[in-house]
Amino acid sequence: MGRKGGHKRRFKNKNNQGQDGYKKFKGDDGYNEWYYDHPIFEAYYKLQLEEAYFKEKPEEFTLFWNMMKEKLPVVFRINKLTPNYQVFLDNLKDKDFIKKFIEEKRKQLEQQGKAPTEGQQQKEQEGEAIEEEEQEAEKEAEEQQNEDEGNGEGEEEEDDEDEADQKEGDDKKGENNTKTFEKFEFSQEEIDTLQINNIKFYPDELVWQINCNRTQLKKSQLLKEFHKYIQRANDSGLISRQELVSMLPPLLLDVKPDDIIFDMCAAPGSKTAQLLELMYTQGGINTKGAVVANDVDQKRAYLLTHQVCRINPSGLVVINHPAQFFPTLQDPTSNQAYDQKFYFDKVQADVPCSGDGATRKIPTQWRNWNTRDGQVLHPLQLAILQRALTLCKVGGYVLYSTCSINPIEDEAVITEAFRRASQGSIELIDIHTKFPELKGRRGLSKWTVCSSTKKHPGHDQEKKETVADWLKIYDNFESIEKNDKLAQFVRDSMFPEPEDKMTNEIKIQNTMRILPHDQDTGGFYLALIKKNSLINWSKKGLPKTAGSNNEEQSAQQQQEQPAQQQVVDDYIPDASEIPKEAESLQNVEGDAQDGKKNNKNKEPVQKENFVTIPEEDWQNIKENYGIEGIDQSLFVVNTIGKQKVVRLITEGAKKFNDCDVKGVVNKVNMGTKAFERSRETFQGIQCRFRICQDSVNLIAPYMSKRKIVVSEDDFKFFVQNKNAKYTEMPNQKLKEEIAQLGQGSIILHCPTYNDNLVCQNFHQSVNIMISKEITESFKIRYLKQLF
Template sequence: MSMLRKPLPAAFRINASCQFYQDICSQLENDFRKSLESEVSDDHEKEAIRPLAWYPGNLAWHLNFSRMQLRRNQALESFHEFLKQENEVGNITRQEAVSMVPPLFLNVQPDHHILDMCAAPGSKTFQLLEMIHQSTKPGVLPTAMVVANDVDVQRCNLLIHQTKRMCTANLIVTNHEAQNFPGCSLAKFCPEACAESKLQRLEFDRILCDVPCSGDGTARKAPDMWRTWNIGMGNGLHRLQVEIAMRGIGLLKVGGRMVYSTCSMNPVENEAVVGEILRRCGDSVELLDVSNELPELIRRPGLRTWKVRDRASWLGSHNDVLHYRKNAILPSMFPSGKGTTDSCTVGGSVEVNINAVDADMNESGDMVEGKEETKIATSDSNNGDNANTEEIKQDESESVKVSRGSDEKTDSASIVTEHSNLPLHRCMRIIPHDQNSGAFFIAVLQKLSPLNESLVVEVMKGERSTSKDKALKCSNGQGSDTVPAEEISVQQPGVDDTHVLVEQQNRDMDTEISKDKSSEEAKVVAGEAQNDQATRRDKRKTQNQGRWRGVDPVIFFKDEATIRSIVSFYGIKDSFALEGHLVTRNPDTNHVKRIYYVSKSVKEVLDLNLKVGERLKITSLGLKIFERQSSKEGSPCTFRLSSEGLPLLLPYITKQILYASAIDFQHLLQYRIIKFPDFVDAKFGEQASALLQGCCVVILREGHEDLESIGMDPSAIAVVCWKGKTNLCVMVTPMDGRELLERISFRFGLKIPKVDDGKPDLKSDDGSDEQPDGGAETVDPDCVPESKASEDMDISDVKDTE
């Protein structure tokens, strides 16, 4: 407990695929590691910063300072600014140390298809992207692919922002309920295309199943957890966790590996879920023993026996559960997974009975069962463990107070605790006081053979749904692929079932009232509804909606005239595949603003998605490589290069290239706009003046290397610029420019002179503005979002705990 009360030390991970990986490692070892030693205040720690021994390649670093100390300690200001800047541009990722563990046990390979089922906010997704790019050469795309999914729209936006720093063409971001993630089976939706399609259905070699949890393992990072946590949080999420994990197993290839993880210490959310997976899947799934992997990571074996806490009582088996609580406390929560004879079970889990309403997540609410009404009152408590008092009111005339153990049960019945015969000791528990970290649970599962399809369909039914139509579809063997997103109703964790019933009653009452209205009133209402619909249509008039409302469709870019213009202007080699790899989110080629590049693996998934009727709700994908840019002076090519896509495209460009000395490159980043005569190297200024007007690439000339070899080197330091009539203008964000300036200054030992805060003169001698429209100095075109439509997406807002 004393360790839990201490602030959590910060941690970060270096992106080994970034261009300045070696420079950052050198700066940490030679500068910060020594200069910060005097700031260590923990008696148990001698070093201010140190690499985590268990993380491969010394890429992850442990700081003996909390996030609060980094913000408030003046002596740490320069180091804090370093962390913020490098994190913003994607060279490092600030992430809790134990949160980095689950992706390591996936054993990702460069050719794997990977699914992150509950990906937001995106730190683990970024880690997976690092892994697939780390083993490939710069400028070469791996054949692997990552699909990052999250149910919450706003958290998807955070996920997109986080992964955008990676600049990858091997990523798809989707917005689905994890337990209903579509399988996109060709045999089911488009059987006539099976013969000609390489990809028959969406399956994955590796799946990260980091499910929503109560988050009690994050108490050091989020001290408010001490005040808000209660036992009902874990119990209420157990069913959803099983559903998500089972859906993951269904999407896993035979021989594939899935990691199930939570940031909770509650066995109901951990070993109980893994045990239920093993019982449902039988010999098709194996819980792997990974004790020989990451040997320097201190971990403890999983539990094989535990009790379940329900309000004020400890329960040793499902026999100890009160009758009216059996729909809330499931048999799968216990070590044996066995239910009582009076429980109605389907596939190992208790069916939801809408007439037995229970406030699992809030630990308070009203229960209606037959003619009886049970009112549950909880006393205030920081940890939610104080005893509850139950008042049973019958016929609204008398009330009888009973203790928690009534209904023919007493607390003494919980003395006998079940013991699981499953190999749950192969699970891993990371405990805060073992290595000064947070808490985490990890289980590694491998699929040995195909599952019984009835098991997967049963899980995909959604046990909480009370919709008769949806239940009918599921009973006919239809999975989530056949249910449109608009028809899926997701109950938020923490929402009282009584509230759901009251809303349903109110809707029914409104329906009856509407039937009694006069015909004139009905016409008025209908007219207003039509006007509202017309208004919404006008707002989306310029947007092709595709299958998903509020989401721009994914369109393969096939405008041959535009592609020829781009290839000719930049001299792109034929060896760089463009056909079938360019996509956009606007079907009108005359108004396309951004063109994205996707890898071969992503292209195959997009082809499959189109054939099955766009089952995937894609919010973001690919790497922005070209962007429309207008200029007052005009340009032979209307599309400029994107700074995000430049590292991929650089080895294949043969035109519009300049090679600058270190001092001129530094000045260009520092002042952002320089007139041709003002360059230190006069020859460089003449070469810049001779270029065609429009976008160009300036490459740093290190020493006296052969210029052609520099351009062919994908690791060369380069920046996108705009060549005007009289000057050269940098087309990168101020943040990226400042970080790049500091990197080359560190590498070449250059000093960064201070400049005035005022903006440099943007006008040429004749008074004309040489910048492209939008002004690269004041407007960052790379930061403009693709579409505002995501803000209007109609989907359930389900929150989870990181």
């Protein structure tokens, strides 16, 4: 979940002073030193982690803390659903692929007489830098104007790595008008050591890591073409650039083809896409499951659709709701007389968090970190987890995760859920045995609740103060003094249970922490919870909040709500349980804090209403394309608008849609484009709808008309020629076969590759009806095109 933006300002004035007034120092890599230095931040995590993880090797804390300051290596995952993806995979298996790629590009430029001299390269780089600076300055001015005018819309969402790239570039600009390119460039000797390495714990050799960071890949002149190659593969859906640790939640859920999964905080969609990839890898065209991807922000929900649709999933449902308030749905098909509620098979709760484990991706954490952020988000995270457990079926699983290493957002949330749930109704699954090659730390059984007494102290004060001056520690909730302003967001739910209960009853050690220095990743926390029975939630009223009169608060709670009231498996939090300040703290892909979130745009997205395709249109499609063996009810149209698009959904998506009996779900999108109404200007076309490339591989097996089997060579010919004239076709027999079909949409099916191309047949030519991005994917996979 998350949005782009929020950390783009340099906080710079004419005297080169930060907002707090202390001088900023330029680091070797272009960042200011204070981004990588926050003594209160460091003291807090030394207090929380040192005894549990570094007691025997105190020097290891230094390794951990130094790694928090390093940039992340580039990681991506191959989409196994893409036909003939093995061509791309085979390239990666060559340890010298990057080196060979660069050498091949150099030869190509030399043959074309375009190889630039060293001086020309430097001049081009400087010109690009100036142009980039000007564009970024214009963009920032425009964004500032939008903020001033009250435009509450966030910036456009991108995938994990692109978003981080943009933030890094934005954070480094404005220092002066001169760029030093040498620090981004590689020598030939360094290029010889560049490799793409397989991540062993991820199955089927699908995840790969380049031993350089994003900035080097994007800014190095020598790697510029290779970066374009990776970008083309990403844009087409052949790969997904995603942080390694964020790939763990979908893996741990053990996705099945028939599962209906709720992704509660889904934007920007990388984990959603991964869930669908895992689902379809097992089920193929027979997949019946669905992933219901939700986000609280309506614009992010729309952008999520764009992100995930690169893999063309019919099992996708995108909705727009606050996760903790997702409504209870009714299941008309339930055979349980005592319970007619709709339940999900599995739930992924990658909750909003402070993102202090994401310093390697979002370096502004070094300035903005504060204990307050985790405390403010704690009740929201708890509410989302309780709602997740409520919506999950008995025997199902909930995966809770954050990009925070703060126990207040991690173990404390899990502990309080166990306090409130009826005994034995939930249990923590030991996930440390799932991936032997993955190094994960056991969850903490004890931690310290404390508040920072000030923000970043600045360089001048760094060596003059002690931990005691920076952090106020609370032994227990009862010890907090009345009207302690520092503790205004501290709650009784943040404190641990006695250690024996934490380990023997709750079994908090079954949860997992990923620390950056263990395998060169970001920081992450994961907990897999199994629901054993319907949950009797202990509804004790609002958690006690420090900094107020607790006696008066408790008395008021007892009057408003009896302490022992039980609510059977139907928990929806009271809005007053969540601080308003939590609304301004959002995250990027479940990680990075966004302290400048604008929440003026509160109106929910217009509800989309998806219904089965009208009978007349279905008969027209069915007869023209010879479709048999697939249920009409899986083709839906949106009643809002002119019904131009027919979408294919799965049985799981249909069930979810049917269970919204009262129409309370804010639906944004469903399934994948199957057919689109043809333009009336096309004369001689019999079918009113043309086939869409998005779902052609799912529909083609059920088609008996307007589908032509072609050879490998013919398939490659059409990939190379987007607009192929009849006179240019090398295969005379194929040309005659195409001409006999008449005008309209056709499919070229290649059995060797088990892949299909959607074309539009005209009087004298055949046009490939696929996007530029998908065309690039075809060229990479079938023409082995590198450039």
